[in-house]
Amino acid sequence: MIALEKRPQPSQLWTAVTPLLAVLATMVAGGIMFAFLGKDPLIAIRTIFWDPLFNEQFANYSRPQLLVKAAPLILIATGLAMGFRAGVWNIGAEGQYIIGAICGAAVGLAFYPTESVLIFPLMVVAGALGGFLWAMIPGVLKVKFHTNEILVSLLLVYVAEFILASMALGALRNPEGSGFPGSRNLKEYPPAYNAELLPGTGLHWGVVAALVAVIFAYVLFSKHMMGFHIRLAGQAPKAARFGGVQPARLILFCLGTAGALAGLAGLFEVSGPAGQISIDFNVGYGFTAIIVAFLGRLNPIGILLAGLLMALTYIGGELASFMLGVPAAAIQAFQGMLLFFLLAVDVLTNYRIRFGKREVA
């Protein structure tokens, strides 16, 4: 008989080893799936994990793209992790991301076609503020009326999507776009364009912001009183109250920070890689970031790595898709396996496996 025995403390060794184990298990299970699809499993795995980083033809382009793809995930996940640690469940980062993008882009477009170095910083402020205010809706409702922030923040995503569609079709529509939806492309308006800081590196302001956010969150958690309060509120809510934590302030802080970071992610995306407000501007970063946050064990450094890993599976998946003709659905299944195994092997961190009969204590 196999029994699980709770470890007194999570195993340090297993915390480090489990992610690797999960990647290996995914390679095996995914390889079997690819084999069933009639693809060479070794080539498929190599295309997903190796080619984006080292293939001569692609790597020079794909490697920087990892940063571009990972930056919004890391930025959003870092914000979400604070709330998740404190037991504040903001599921609506996608909406905060959209509103941040709209507010930031609107500020930039309002100045079109004037030239000023102040335009981009103003857009950044507007993006953060937009995401912050959108997150304040579930925040204030929770503090004042004890509504459930999971529900409110999630439903506000759909509201944000409709606002996005309305903006792309109405207020922000490109007046020179022959009636087609979508705003002006900010890439063609340099003062508002979030260009690569060093050409060919993929390094734009969003990547910088993501790294700063990770460092900031790391310091907050390990050194600052607020970080302690967050952890305390999550692990022992009652003790937190006695310890002088003000729940309302904590809730607003967590939601506000997450909202502002998601708003920033939206702004950097719309002013950089995406370039314009369009009806389907959002592609689910706000939801994927929830996975990234947990994949990274709600730890800022972990989130940084998890974001890069997710980005790798996206980009590698794309390569496998068109080079090997692997169906898009198989790539998604492969990503799903990775998450499944990562969470499944987590058991080993917290539990010890015992073989044989259970002893009577």
Next chain:
Amino acid sequence: MKRRTILAGAVAAFALTGAAYAQDKTKVGFIYVGPVGDGGWTYEHDQARLAVEEEFGDKVETIYQESVPEGSDAERVITQMALSGADLIFTTSFGYMDPTIAVAAKFPNVKFEHATGFKRADNVSTYSARFYEGRAVQGHIAGKMTKTNKVGYIGSFPIPEVIRGINSAYIHAKKVNPDVEFSVVWAYTWFDPAKEADAATALIEQGADVILQHTDSTAPQAAAQKAGNVITFGQASDMAEYAPMPRVSSIIDNWAPYYIDRVQAVMDGTWESTDTWDGIGPGMVGIGEISDAVPADVKAEALALKDSIADGSYHPFTGPLKKQDGSDWLAEGETAQDFGDDGLAGMNFYVEGIKGDIPN
């Protein structure tokens, strides 16, 4: 030392064959917005890709990527495809417009073809089909067949292409049935079977007995079949598996001749940036078999309408026509211009009689 020479030789030989291989075959890439099995829009583009393979055999290699989101991901996917050595890339949805233009600027030697957009460059052509011609035939059948006088329309995004289709179908339904009313539901997706089924069911519950769709899945067909006594039309693809009821006819996108032409032009070195907008006449838009659920006289009228559009003797947007707000659009006998103010390319208004607003 010797081993190293052999290795170097092998590498050189490999590089040579690689280069020779690349020169022999024309590599053609396709970017799809939905899965190849959507049964509609993407399915037909993929059929055309297969037709290209069929036509050129060993001389061509095709690659494709399905379900590519129309945001910032598209630019990366198109770039990677260009990096993989593609000579010609078809980007088959409106939302790929700016990414296509951006990537094309970085790869002047690669040719690009963008479907349904309006931005061109020296190495970017645009192409689209006059689906509204097919919508006219659809509208005629819908107007004749509806008993409740309520026609439900599932729109994807309120862009000119979709609005043109709604207007064309409405004008021709109204012509044969003055009491007809259209209800439009916006799904804000090209492909989402669950949303499309919900939209169809909602429209049927409101009394619609004809469902027209501008989304790509067969879910509305299935919803209509379940409800019974509701007719539908195949969208982009024939969707013949739902014939004779609910699917009574269809608009079929036939991209194969165009794709074969363009690949040939790249092979011959005669490719040029062009803007193609073909309809029923040249065969880019097909009308699927009108099933026996449609009375013979209605079928004959519909086919006559189709023929008159095909030979150019009739334009689906012929005046007198007014806009929804009552202002004049086309005078008696005047036909709509493709471009310019109030032209078809940028159409953003309903014609008189359609209720509801275009989301704005």
